[in-house]
Amino acid sequence: MQLQPLEGSSINTILIRATNWVGDAVMTLPALEAVSESFPSAKITVIARPWVAPLFENHPAVSNVMVFQKHESFIKDISEIRSLVESIKEKQFDLAILFQNAFEAAIIAYLGGVKNRVGFDSDGRGILLTHPIKRTNEIFKIHQVEYYLSIIKALGFKAESRNPVIYISENNFNRADNILKQNGINNDEFVLGFAPGAIFGNAKKWPPERFAEIGDIAAQRWGAKTIIMGSKKEKYIGTVVSNLMIHTPVDFCGITSLEEAIAIISRCNFFVSNDSGLMHVAAALGVPTLAIFGSTDHIATGPRGPKTRIVKHDIDCAPCLKQECPTDFKCMLSITPEQVWQEMEQFRSACENISE
Numbered sequence: 001m002q003l004q005p006l007e008g009s010s011i012n013t014i015l016i017r018a019t020n021w022v023g024d025a026v027m028t029l030p031a032l033e034a035v036s037e038s039f040p041s042a043k044i045t046v047i048a049r050p051w052v053a054p055l056f057e058n059h060p061a062v063s064n065v066m067v068f069q070k071h072e073s074f075i076k077d078i079s080e081i082r083s084l085v086e087s088i089k090e091k092q093f094d095l096a097i098l099f100q101n102a103f104e105a106a107i108i109a110y111l112g113g114v115k116n117r118v119g120f121d122s123d124g125r126g127i128l129l130t131h132p133i134k135r136t137n138e139i140f141k142i143h144q145v146e147y148y149l150s151i152i153k154a155l156g157f158k159a160e161s162r163n164p165v166i167y168i169s170e171n172n173f174n175r176a177d178n179i180l181k182q183n184g185i186n187n188d189e190f191v192l193g194f195a196p197g198a199i200f201g202n203a204k205k206w207p208p209e210r211f212a213e214i215g216d217i218a219a220q221r222w223g224a225k226t227i228i229m230g231s232k233k234e235k236y237i238g239t240v241v242s243n244l245m246i247h248t249p250v251d252f253c254g255i256t257s258l259e260e261a262i263a264i265i266s267r268c269n270f271f272v273s274n275d276s277g278l279m280h281v282a283a284a285l286g287v288p289t290l291a292i293f294g295s296t297d298h299i300a301t302g303p304r305g306p307k308t309r310i311v312k313h314d315i316d317c318a319p320c321l322k323q324e325c326p327t328d329f330k331c332m333l334s335i336t337p338e339q340v341w342q343e344m345e346q347f348r349s350a351c352e353n354i355s356e
Contacts (some may be wrong), residue, residue: 003131006095006116006155011039015093015114017105018048018056021199022258022277023301024144025052026284028099029059029164031148035097036061038157045091047084047108054259058167081108088112098129099148118155131155144301163304164284168263176263183250185225192224193265193282195273196241197234197253201323203295204274206332208237212244213337214272214344219247222348227268228253229261229278270348272340275301283308288351290344294331295320306354309347311335 014035019025025048036044043063046056049070056062068084071077081104089112096109098119106125109117119125121132133154139147145164152159177187185191196211198204218224226245228238230253238253256264265271265278266285273279273289275296282289283303291303293312297319302310312318318331325331 003133003154003156006131011042011094011116013091013093013095014039014042014044015088015091015096015109015112016044016046017096017098017100017109017119018046018052019100020049020052022052022055023280024277025055026164026166026277026280027144027301027304028148029055029166029284030145030162031099031152031159032056032059032061033162034149034152034157034159038152038155038159039095042094045093051258054257054262055166057259058169058172060167084108085111088114097151099151103128118151120151140300143299143304145304163306164280166262166281166284168266168285172259172263173266175260176267179256179260179264180227180250180267183227185227185250187267190222190224190270191268192218192222192226193268193271193273193287194226194228194241194249195230195271195276195278195282196228197230197237198274198276199231199233200296203320203322203325203329203332204276205237206274206292206294206335208240209244210335210337210340211241211272214341215241215249216246217337217341218270218344224270225250227251227264229256229265230254270344272344279303288347290340290347292332292335292340294318294329294335295322295325297321307351309343311340311343 045064046062047066047068050067053065053067056065069080093114095116096114098105101122103123103125106128110128117129118131120135126132149159194211196208215226226249228251230238232254235254238251242249242251265282268287271282271287271289279291283305288307289303291310298310313334315331
């Protein structure tokens with residue numbers, strides 16, 4: 001199906017529906033920049049859930065962020081949607097680009113009266129879109145960054161491949177410095193960040209005792225101070241890693257907001273992570289990021305940027321994309337702390353040779 005052409009000069013206000021997961025939201029940032037470049041005179045508003053909103057609040061391409069709350073009550077959720085629809089109507093957007101694939105995103109833009117509505121035709125929502133984009137099997141074989149860029153390309157605009165970049169305010173930098181200092185970490189110290197959790201499932205998690213082991217090695221050989229990052233749902237694994245380490249780390253799991261976590265991660269000298277949202281955050285901040293992959297597909301969701309590296313083993317059943325391993329968890333258990341440490345040493349040396 002040939003999409004109707006969009007006249008860029010007639011688009012003055014754009015609504016973008018952000019994805020709901022941190023990692024996915026980070027991977028939409030290049031497409032967001034491509035939207036801004038394609039419609040240079042338009043003002044961009046992003047609808048985002050509160051837990052991903054900080055990724056957009058300081059972005060130079062974004063004029064406004066509308067926070068879309070999630071409630072435990074169905075009635076409150078309906079009321080929230082109704083309020084959001086009325087707000088969209090009031091602002092009279094010329095174009096909505098839906099990075100989120102859900103039916104809900106399309107119905108909100110439709111009911112909000114947005115003239116042009118663009119997105120993939122998934123979840124039976126094609127009828128609600130003025131510019132439905134066919135989602136072929138081939139599109140699942142590319143990186144998610146390119147997946148979102150393909151939406152802009154489908155409209156006939158230029159969307160060059162690039163890596164995600166996260167922007168942080170000076171105030172948040174200062175907050176991060178103060179938080180680290182309050183926890184005994186000064187600006188001149190080498191900071192090693194860990195993200196040992198992963199929301200999707202246990203199959204994505206390298207064992208916590210192995211994180212603890214490389215944390216202690218880094219303390220001995222690099223003089224590193226280790227910090228552990230994660231959400232409230234990852235508090236348990238942060239505590240496990242912390243209790244197993246000889247050189248006591250600072251465990252921030254469940255303590256910081258995403259806004260604070262982003263700024264703190266930006267102060268890391270090195271970051272080791274499972275395939276997770278914080279992995280993408282660290283990579284987008286330009287922090288040397290070593291990602292450990294097992295059940296998931298590094299081609300589709302690997303970290304992007306010149307200071308990223310992946311540790312994985314070629315196992316017959318990987319990537320299985322399952323939440324729990326049904327067999328021997330060989331994809332992760334075959335990756336030893338010694339191998340990860342060796343990669344860290346080599347990668348740190350390589351990063352020092354990359355010009356800023």
